[in-house]
Amino acid sequence: MQVIGEYNNVTTKLYDELVKPLEYDETIWFKMLHGVNNLDPDPPAPGEMRKPKVLYGAKQIPTQDRIRDPYKTNPATGKEVGGFVTIGVPDRFNDNGQPIHTKCFVPGHGTGIFGLNGNSVEDMEMYEYLMLSNYNESNPHRDRKKEALYRLYDEEIDGQEFNIVQTKKKGRKPKAKEAEAVV
Amino acid sequence: MASLGYLSKSYVSALDPVLDTREINRYVADIYNEDYLTDILDFGDRKMPITTGQPIYRTFVNESIFKVGDTTGASVQNNNTPTVTTAFTVPTSGYTQAGDLVILPTGAQTGYVYSVTTTSGIDTVVIKNVNGGNLSTTAGDQLSIYSNAYGERAGAPQNVRYGVTSYFNKYQIFQATSEITDVQNAATVEVEFNGQNKYVVKDHIDKTIKLKGNINAAFIGGDISQTSFSDANPALTDQNILVNSQLTGGGGAVQTTRGLNKYIEQYGTTLNPGGIAAFGAIDDTLDNLTAKRAPLNYLVAGGKKARRQYDVFLKNLGSSGVNSVRLVIDGRELDFMVDHLSYGGYDINFVTMPIFDHPTMFNYTVISKSMFWIPFDKRVKIYGGGYDPCLRVRYIPNQMRWGNEMIGESHSGALSPVNPTGHVNEWKVVWSAYQGFEFIAPQFAVRQQVLP
Numbered sequence: 001m002q003v004i005g006e007y008n009n010v011t012t013k014l015y016d017e018l019v020k021p022l023e024y025d026e027t028i029w030f031k032m033l034h035g036v037n038n039l040d041p042d043p044p045a046p047g048e049m050r051k052p053k054v055l056y057g058a059k060q061i062p063t064q065d066r067i068r069d070p071y072k073t074n075p076a077t078g079k080e081v082g083g084f085v086t087i088g089v090p091d092r093f094n095d096n097g098q099p100i101h102t103k104c105f106v107p108g109h110g111t112g113i114f115g116l117n118g119n120s121v122e123d124m125e126m127y128e129y130l131m132l133s134n135y136n137e138s139n140p141h142r143d144r145k146k147e148a149l150y151r152l153y154d155e156e157i158d159g160q161e162f163n164i165v166q167t168k169k170k171g172r173k174p175k176a177k178e179a180e181a182v183v
Numbered sequence: 184m185a186s187l188g189y190l191s192k193s194y195v196s197a198l199d200p201v202l203d204t205r206e207i208n209r210y211v212a213d214i215y216n217e218d219y220l221t222d223i224l225d226f227g228d229r230k231m232p233i234t235t236g237q238p239i240y241r242t243f244v245n246e247s248i249f250k251v252g253d254t255t256g257a258s259v260q261n262n263n264t265p266t267v268t269t270a271f272t273v274p275t276s277g278y279t280q281a282g283d284l285v286i287l288p289t290g291a292q293t294g295y296v297y298s299v300t301t302t303s304g305i306d307t308v309v310i311k312n313v314n315g316g317n318l319s320t321t322a323g324d325q326l327s328i329y330s331n332a333y334g335e336r337a338g339a340p341q342n343v344r345y346g347v348t349s350y351f352n353k354y355q356i357f358q359a360t361s362e363i364t365d366v367q368n369a370a371t372v373e374v375e376f377n378g379q380n381k382y383v384v385k386d387h388i389d390k391t392i393k394l395k396g397n398i399n400a401a402f403i404g405g406d407i408s409q410t411s412f413s414d415a416n417p418a419l420t421d422q423n424i425l426v427n428s429q430l431t432g433g434g435g436a437v438q439t440t441r442g443l444n445k446y447i448e449q450y451g452t453t454l455n456p457g458g459i460a461a462f463g464a465i466d467d468t469l470d471n472l473t474a475k476r477a478p479l480n481y482l483v484a485g486g487k488k489a490r491r492q493y494d495v496f497l498k499n500l501g502s503s504g505v506n507s508v509r510l511v512i513d514g515r516e517l518d519f520m521v522d523h524l525s526y527g528g529y530d531i532n533f534v535t536m537p538i539f540d541h542p543t544m545f546n547y548t549v550i551s552k553s554m555f556w557i558p559f560d561k562r563v564k565i566y567g568g569g570y571d572p573c574l575r576v577r578y579i580p581n582q583m584r585w586g587n588e589m590i591g592e593s594h595s596g597a598l599s600p601v602n603p604t605g606h607v608n609e610w611k612v613v614w615s616a617y618q619g620f621e622f623i624a625p626q627f628a629v630r631q632q633v634l635p
Contacts, residue, residue, distance in 0.1 A: 025322075027255075027256055027322060027323075029256075034448070036448075036449060037409070039351075039407060039409060040349070040350075040351055055449045055450075057447070057448050057449045057450060057451060057452070057453060058451070058452040058453070058471070059448075059452075059453045060452070060453060060454040060455050060456070060467075061455075062455050062456065092463065100463065101463035104454070104456070104466075104467035104470065104471070106452065106454070106471060109452075110274060111272070111274055114255070115255050115256055115322075115323065117321065117322055117323050119321055120321070120323065123323070
């Protein structure tokens with residue numbers, strides 16, 4: 001994450017708790033939560049593009065957020081008292097080096113799932129932000145007043161919708177040649 | 184009874200409560216302004232009758248001819264060699280064939296598709312670099328299938344089938360009732376409505392405003408029902424079965440129409456930049472529109488509070504950036520000025536739509552916090568040339584004896600001046616409308632949240 005002063009300055013404890021390291025060629029998968037049943041799906045026809053059973057419109061995930069870091073310490077006493085941090089994935093800065101615009105991220109359109117690769121700096125920065133954000137339903141420290149927009153892909157829950165071969169790891173999807181995906 | 188003393192106001196008023204005349208303004212102030220606040224500025228082209236009378240209506244759209252292969256999740260083999268193997272996701276499989284040329288993001292190199300193997304709906308693609316050098320690609324790359332190349336004495340390529348997709352919506356039945364008894368109908372009131380001191384006149388005005396508002400609000404915020412009129416066991420049924428101990432019908436299936444907001448959520452793009460209306464947010468919107476092959480002229484409509492987010496920095500651009508032009512609906516100029524901004528190849532016209540300012544209707548939802556980007560003249564290209572209105576109202580022509588083309592009126596009761604029936608001493612009017620919204624190209628629309 002690009003730490004600029006207090007921007008993105010989360011505690012190591014919170015980061016280690018929520019952001020698990022990705023291997024270089026590993027892909028981590030997320031599922032969008034705004035799908036609605038398609039009242040007019042086409043019958044399944046492998047090999048042809050069809051209207052899916054669940055519709056996922058193109059929905060932007062805000063890439064700037066203000067989160068609560070429960071492990072922020074009081075500088076005077078050293079005790080964990082919690083605090084608030086603005087996090088984001090900036091892509092434009094003003095002359096003083098302060099972020100003025102964050103990346104526009106509109107993932108999962110049509111399929112409802114998206115992946116981020118460990119071999120991409122851009123993906124890794126986005127992954128760190130997504131795991132810490134309040135919009136992540138999988139985040140135990142999230143602000144519940146904010147609408148959850150995505151969560152980690154879970155084969156046991158999501159496999160039925162996406163008809164993907166079972167895999168044991170949460171958030172990981174098998175390689176393409178192992179998948180029997182009909183989306 | 185006589186008494187000594189002067190005639191004061193308190194003395195005379197105390198003689199009898201009905202002795203004093205009353206000083207009442209004969210006009211009733213409209214402080215709720217519902218008629219204006221349910222207006223949607225002639226939003227939909229209201230010239231589309233459902234000629235077949237069917238409760239579900241469809242429009243077919245084409246699909247893109249130039250495709251992209253999405254390699255998200257692929258296992259890339261032999262990377263950084265002249266021949267690489269990758270795989271496309273299921274939604275982007277099924278149309279690639281040997282002979283296609285793809286362009287890879289890294290180095291903009293061109294790869295010749297040597298073979299395609301399809302298993303379980305996934306294309307595994309072998310690609311050779313046309314210039315003999317190494318190809319570099321990683322899972323997640325988007326490979327554009329931009330051209331093709333065939334050899335000497337080649338056979339014909341496989342036929343690619345381009346289909347059409349239908350989008351559908353349902354019409355909704357809207358109703359409003361006015362009912363007045365004989366006693367009240369005979370009585371007059373102190374105030375006037377349209378020059379008449381009858382309360383039924385006010386009621387008719389209120390009910391027509393309510394009907395119009397219900398229809399307009401459904402066209403903005405409505406959602407399509409799972410239930411259709413044709414369902415054998417409908418999940419949603421009319422519960423208006425028994426009213427005042429009288430059977431009034433009811434029990435039938437209920438359909439609702441999808442409105443603008445849900446069309447955009449399901450088929451368009453919803454953006455939430457975090458409440459900052461600046462060129463960065465406009466840039467993101469235009470990038471998304473360009474990716475959707477949208478037209479270049481847009482109407483950006485919202486409530487006053489949402490629009491202020493734009494006005495704050497738009498006005499600072501000075502007269503060189505923003506100017507006023509007439510609103511255009513379906514090629515017709517209306518006598519209504521909008522703020523126009525030309526930026527990034529797009530013409531953007533900002534307008535305040537009154538219904539978004541209604542203090543209760545959508546005030547607690549994302550609808551009132553957003554600006555809606557829709558094609559400016561509300562037209563979409565059709566196959567073979569020409570245009571079709573992209574925003575329109577489908578309706579069943581009035582089947583009742585009274586009313587107009589789109590709204591039917593039925594009258595009953597012994598007191599009805601139009602159609603006296605029965606022996607109940609009342610005058611009852613029911614207005615009915617069978618209307619549905621249709622948005623042909625919701626892919627071209629954006630809902631941009633500008634308020635937290």
